[in-house]
Amino acid sequence: MDMGGGRLIRIMILVLVMVLVWKIWDYSSLPVLEPPSFNADSEIAKGIPSNLQSDQEQNSVLQAPVDEEHLLQETRTPIHKLENDSDDENKEEKQDLKQMAEQTVIRPVYKEKIKDVGKESETMKIKSKKMEHEESINLDKKTKEKAKKNEEKEIKKGQKEREVAVRPTMRIEIYYEVLCPDSRNFIMKQLTPAYEKLKDILQVGLVPYGKAETQEKNGKVTFDCQHGPRECEGNIVHACVTNVIKDEAKQIAIVHCMIDRNEQPMVVGKKCVEKHGENWGKISSCVTSDKGTSILKHMGDMTHRLKPEVTFIPTITIDGSQDDQKNILKDFHKVLCKKYKGPRHPSC
Template identity: 30%
Template sequence: MRTAAAATSSLLLLLALTPPSNGVEADAARVRVTVFYEALCPDSRNFIVHQLYPVWQDLGNIMNLDLHAFGKARETDAGGFTCQHGERECEANLMLTCAQSVVRDPQALMKFIHCVMQRYEGVDGGLLCANDSGVDYSEVRECMSSGAGVRLQHDIGEKQAQLNPRLTYVPWILLNNVFTAKTLSLAQDDLRRVVCNAYRGPTPKACEE
């Protein structure tokens, strides 16, 4: 069973990435894009840098992003994590998760995530990306060192474990809470078309280009 803490954590991370809308109808029509990714995964980097970030810049007002830096990580009996691309990736996943928890400005947060993924240096690029994005990195560090970030990572692991079908590839992309192999493939090549086709509100100008 999914815990209340896990549900609350997921909601907070989602809200951190959701720009304000113009009303209830606009909220209901938003396209929810859920992504489980890894900080040092080449395919995750390519998707976030070349698809997710530019599409969000143009269509963020019709999207709800639900991002989770975890992927093929595993929680250990000691309460830590092992990651597909090593300890540096675990640290970077933690940093990105903490940023989502403490940064309330969606623009600053997405710019930070994009910068971290583009630089591809893990935590070594954290401070520079925070400065470039207007993010208070001291708050991110506090989350990382206080145990709060580890709890958030645990919650993400629990959420990911309930995916059906289970994650076998990173990035793992769901549209409106539904996974299909077709959406996974299309989203990595043309996320704009995927989001525009799924949106049920008035056609945004960015979907007409």
């Protein structure tokens, strides 16, 4: 009985050894399996733990989209080989590899993120186009405003040119002396009223010299006036007024004021100049300096150049002509209206 039991044990040991040898031979005959040809970043190729899966998915946002079908085919190819070349004992291992491959391929999260980035890009494009549209509108407004201003300027310029063309001016020159009664009468009763009515068509020049004479000895200039030294002093005051004060209307108003009582030229000159809001100091400096003498000498040169020569004071020229002096002294306004070459003036 004992021998039978020991024999049974030896047979069982022999069977186990044979089974073990067979298993070893069976495994050695299997083909060498290469790892699946996944991408460098796949979890199966590198054996990345599942707990690092979320980090890899976040990094994949910056990569180009993956062709899921192509990757699935590459993943399934080695699995198909395993199913054909191995026996039933490796089915569980094959199934695990297949599940891992399928889980690795299907990861659409990063595509959703890329879609979000695309939406943001489209939003930025829309905003950019909107800003460009607004800027173009603003530019159009500025361009229109500028064009409108230019048009208004051109209209005003055209109006002025038409006014100049429609209302040409006449050049009037009054040759007079300050203590001459006829000069006083003409300036106060003819020149001032006519100028007030026709000043928009007149250019008036005052020449206070009359029948005086200019003398030069040893570089010094002196004057010999028809009504004496006081008149020469008054002529210089009037000459300085016409030189210092540029406003034509004020010149005529101050001369009108002074010639009314010109016996004391400096006193009445100060009073009349300040009455019309001008600086008497500048005129006084002109009178007492060589400047006043030089201006009066120039006035004398203008008077002596007249053709025909002066025979009566005052002498008035209209556009250089001395015609119709009698009627000028009688009704200056009427003569101006008659001689004016432009359209009829409202005051005529």
